[in-house]
Amino acid sequence: MKTQRNFFQTALLLSVIVQIQALAAPVFLRSTVGDPWGITSDEQAMNRVMGVGNWLDWRYETVNTSSLFSTTNRFIFIEGSDKNALVMGLFLTNNLTSISNWVAGGGNLFVNSAPNQGGNQYLGFGVSLVFSNDYSTAANTGMCAVVSHPIFNTPYLPVGTSWTGVYFAHAYVQGGNLTALITNQTGGAVILGEKSYGAGRMLFGGMTLDYFHSPQLQSSNLTANIIAYLGIAIPPAITTQPANQTVVLTSNATFSVTASGAAPLAYQWIFNGTGISGGTNSSLTVSNASLASVGNYSVIITNSYGSVTSSLAALSIASAPVITAQPIDAVPFTNTTASFSVTASGNPAPTYQWRFNGAVIGGATGSTYSFIATPANVGNYDVIVSNYVGSVTSSVATLALATPRSITVAAMSNAREYHTDTLLPNGKVLIAGGTSGSALASAVLFDPVTGTMTATSPMSAARYGHTATLLLNGKVLVAAGYNGVPLGSAELYDPVLGTWTTTGTMHTNGANRTATLLPNGKVLACGGNDDTGALAGAEVYDPATGIWSLTGNLTTARRLHTATLLPNGKVLVCGGQDASGNTLASVEIFDPATGTWMTTNSMSTARSSLLAVLLPNGKVLVAGGRDNANTVLTSSEIFDPATGNWTPTGALNTARRNASATLLPNGKVLATGGYNGAYLASSEIYDPAAATWTTTISLNTARYAHPATLLANGKVLITGGETTGGAVLSSVELYDYATGTFFLLEQGR
Secondary structure (H helix, E strand, C coil), rough: CCHHHHCCCHHHHHHHHHHHHHCCCEEEEECCCCCCCHCCCHHHHHHHHHHHCCCEEEECCCCCCCHHHCCCCCCCEECCCCCCCHHHHHHHHHCHHHHHHHHHCCCCCEEEECCCCCCCCECCCCCCCCCCCCCCCEEEEEEECCCCCCCHCCCCCCCCCCEECCCCCCCEEEEECCCEEEEEECCCCEEEEEEECCCEEEEECCCHHHHHHHHHHHHHHHHHHHHHHHHHCCEEEEEEEECCECCCCCEEEEEEEEECCCCEEEEEEECCCCCCHHHHHHCEECCCCHHCCEEEEEEEECCCCEECCCCEEEECEEEEEEECCCCCCEEEEEEEEEEEEEEEEECCCCEEEEEEECCCCCCCCCCCCECCCCCCCCEEEEEEECCCCCEEEEEEEECCCCCCEECCCCCCCCCCCEEEECCCCCCCCCEECCCCEHHHHCCEEECCCCEEEECCCCCCCCEEEEEEEEECCCCEECCEEEECCECCCCEEEECCCCCCEECCCCCCCCCCEEEEECCCCCCEECCCCEEEEEEEEEEEEEEECEEEEEECCCCCCEEECEECCCCCEEEEEEECCCCCCEEECEEEEEEECCCCEEEECCCCCEEECCCCEECCCCCEEEECCECCCCCCCCCCEEEEECCCCCEEECCCCCEECCCCECCCCCCCCEEECCCCECCCCCCCEEECCCCCEEECCCCCCECCCEEEEEEECCCEEECCCCCHHHHHHEEEEEEEEECCCEEEEECCC
């Protein structure tokens, strides 16, 4: 098929070339006194359009007029500029009858003269060239008068819409039924005009050569386009397609098309595939439109060299809006998103204006109106749906606020912060270690089914700022941390037995490390700090042997960073603080296959104590944290592992560091609490589809340095942390993403 298509394309091109040659040779006609100003700009334009050797260079004084005005000749360019003017005038006077007959038979004529001699001249066809020897008729600037005309659009670009020169024109033209294509800047006199006569068309001008014009390229293209417009076999081309029309019943609708190509152009309008009698102009008016007029309209444009069919333009009858689904009452919780929606039909598509208690809401002009629910928003909402045919007002929908519920259940036995929460295979959560003035060894289990906290065996070493990783065998690896000195010890929790056993010791003691479960079941621990500052070391734990092995060091020592397992099995480490306490924007990636680190593009903002979450699309969202000036941040950005690039995304509504971030079952991200100079209770949700953060209901208690764990039932467990005044918390909260509420788990049962 491709070979056949190429064959037809080649055949079509050869056909056009043969047609050009079959027109006999186009003619450029001037005097034997020489080229205007001794410059061959016109000949260069003829070569450019027709090709070298494909046109005739004849003279007024010696031309055989029978050959010149032969019916096989379809284009003549008559140039009278400079010292050619008097000879041109005499030639036109002596041959007006022959020229008229030739144009009437379909010949195309371009007559141009910027005289340096003589005066006014009659060019025939009711058109005169107006010239004064004092150059009062001259123009420094030419202005496009019909931007859609083919000479300004095809085939050579750019052309522009204004040109200058000293002079751009020596003369102007005037006469009846002359369409202005180029005018002078001040008086509006016609520098280039067009006129049809019989089956032919003519352009008359008073322009100097494009050699003298600026911008020269645009002016040169203009000259070439004039020659192409009149002189070659140009099939039709549509420059402006007909547009869809929507009208009121019994009114008129008008479709229009603009096309270029060799004249004459013939038009045939089509309605639903059938030709329209009398629809043979560049525009079509459908009078007294009815339902029978509704459908698709197009037009076929033809000339001697081909045809083109426009795109379809639909005619439809306007109708007033009709509401098909009314807005319904909403009962959201305070500080969560509330929405009202309406569904309506109408032609044209209607616009919307929502109202609150009868007052217009600025900017609420969509079919859905969403906002954060507060007590000030409680009331009645409706929407006016309109188009130019009419309008309709919806029924009233009421906003009321839901009352949050509490659950009474035992809180943690110890207040704690900088502890770990680990979701176990049985659905329970292991809460281990932390600090409350001193390091804790205690551990408790939270059961989401019963809402109870149960003590389990304590760790062998009290610790906080440690890591906790669920292994593939269902056990939990706890490592490193701090209890007055940095720790390198590690131990395993067995959920079946409820006991701890020590395992291999790390090569380097430290706290605030990250631990990442690799696809091969091993655990990568990296960075963190000891008493001297940030660490660059990294090591890998093998559950099969219980041994830690050194692997490649981070390229930059860092603490308070994040580590995220990517879909390709590599680990992305972002930000943190270096050994000198500087906040980092740098990012690096660990490859388990080689045990090496490779830097990648840095974040746009240095940040430590930040949030990082792997999104369902495989990209990584980072948000908040604090920069090198200790400013707490609202900015967020997204890392694309496929390109290694960072892209800014919607900012947090509240600056926060040491917050928690959790990927919810619906693919959104919940950020809770944190610190920005004040302890935060506020929470917000990131929507990857909209790339925005939206405030949701707040925690019952402001807190930071708290873990957040997604439970098997889709709820999020928030435990402990530090609150206002530095108090360490034992309270626990559950977030239900389905209802957008937090439940406080209070001690008392």
